[in-house]
Amino acid sequence: MDIKFNHVSYYYNANTPLQTVGFKDLDFTIKEHSFTSIIGQTGSGKSTLIQHLNGLLIPSQGEINIAGFKIVPQTKRKSLSKLRSQVGIVFQFPENQLYESTVLKDIAVGPLNFGVPLAKAQKQALATLKLVGLDSDLAQRSPTELSGGQMRRVAIAGILVMKPKILVLDEPTAGLDPYAHEEMMELFWHLHQKWHLTTIMVSHSMDDVAQYSDQVIWLDQGRLIQMASPREIFTNNQQLQMKPQSVAFYQELQAKGLQLLQTPLTIAELVTELKKKILGTTIE
Ligand SMILES: Nc1ncnc2c1ncn2[C@@H]1O[C@H](COP(=O)(O)OP(=O)(O)OP(=O)(O)O)[C@@H](O)[C@H]1O
Ligand SMILES: [Mg+2]
Known part of the structure; x- marks a missing residue:
């Protein structure tokens, strides 16, 4: 089922002197099973949107x-608890929210809250621990004894154990080293495909946005500037400050008069396009 925003606005501290705009008049559709990225400068409304x-x-x-729910200003939050089992949100630095005495207990919190019996919840938690690439030996350890990267995986397992249909990621690789960053993105990409998820990712990494997204929502100061494919976004907005490395390099080449057939979204595409160009020129 698609996700639809129909002229949605959100104000913090609404109807008080402290009222501020979270975002304004957002109107878009996110297709089921798509991978959508949300980009925009700090304070543009990305985190407000995903909440x-x-x-x-x-x-x-x-x-x-x-997910079959209709949410309007009159909707009560309590009536949406079932929605929370279908939409998993991985917030920024989720490892800061681990508080149980063991890794297994932490991952099992969600299923237990939704009434799954203890033995089954633990079984699900163990399976999810393995799914996120951690050894089952860690199950009985305290989360505080793990490395930062392992803690983040445990926190993510706590979301995945609910088998969400929609997975929402708020800067999931923030603070990770390049290797861990790539591994984490590969995990999300693998799950996106295997579980046929609808994935929505807030990211400041334009390389990830370009590589993984079907579509991009670009926000600025709480407004939707554009919703389009990454190629459209990065081809037609030369003024966009954030861009993938391959696009930044291509723009330097363009300034020197070199045109490729299409804007390369990844380094691999850049290499392919350059080869075509160079071989093409040789043949001429
Ligand atoms: N709890 C809050 N109370 C009042 N205003 C808030 C609150 N949280 C966010 N805002 C305001 O709402 C607007 C959007 O903030 P939001 O956190 O959604 O931005 P963001 O795009 O996620 O930024 P970042 O990239 O820094 O995470 C900003 O103007 C911000 O100051
Ligand atoms: Mg944010």
Whole structure:
């Protein structure tokens, strides 16, 4: 089922002197099973938007349709608890929210809250621990004894154990070294395909945005600037400050008069396009 935002606005501290705009008049559709990235400068409304996807925030105006739920300003948060089992949100630095005495207990919190019996919840937790690439030996350890990268995987397992249909990631690789970053993105990409997820990712890494997304939502100061494929976004907005490395390099080449057939979104594409160009020129 697609996700629809129908002229949705959100104001923090609504109807008080401290009222501020979270975002304004967002109107778009996210296709089921697509990988959508949300980009925009700090304070543009990205985190505010994703908190609307499982009813943590309720819109001030407009209507959201998600996973069979209709959310309007009158909707009560309590009525959305089932939605939370279908929409998994991995917040920034999720490892900061591990508080149980063992890794297994931490991962099992979600299923237990939804009434799954203990033995089954533990079994699910163990399977999910392996799914995120961690050894089952870690199950009985305290989360505080793990490395930062391992802790993040445990926190992510705590979301995945619910088998969400929609997975929402708020800068999931923030603070990771390049190797861990790539591994983490590969894990999400693998799950996206294997579980036929609808994935929504907030990211400041334009390389990831270009590599993985079907579509990009570009926000600025709470407004939707554009929703389009990464190629459209990165081809037609020369002024966009954030861009993939391959696009930045291509723009340097363009300034020197070199045109490729299409804007390369990844280094691999850049190499392919350059080969075509160079071989083509040789043949001429
Ligand atoms: N709890 C809050 N109370 C009041 N205003 C808030 C609150 N949280 C965010 N805002 C405001 O709402 C707007 C959007 O903030 P939001 O956190 O959604 O931005 P963001 O795009 O996620 O930024 P970043 O890239 O820094 O994470 C900003 O103007 C921000 O100051
Ligand atoms: Mg944010």
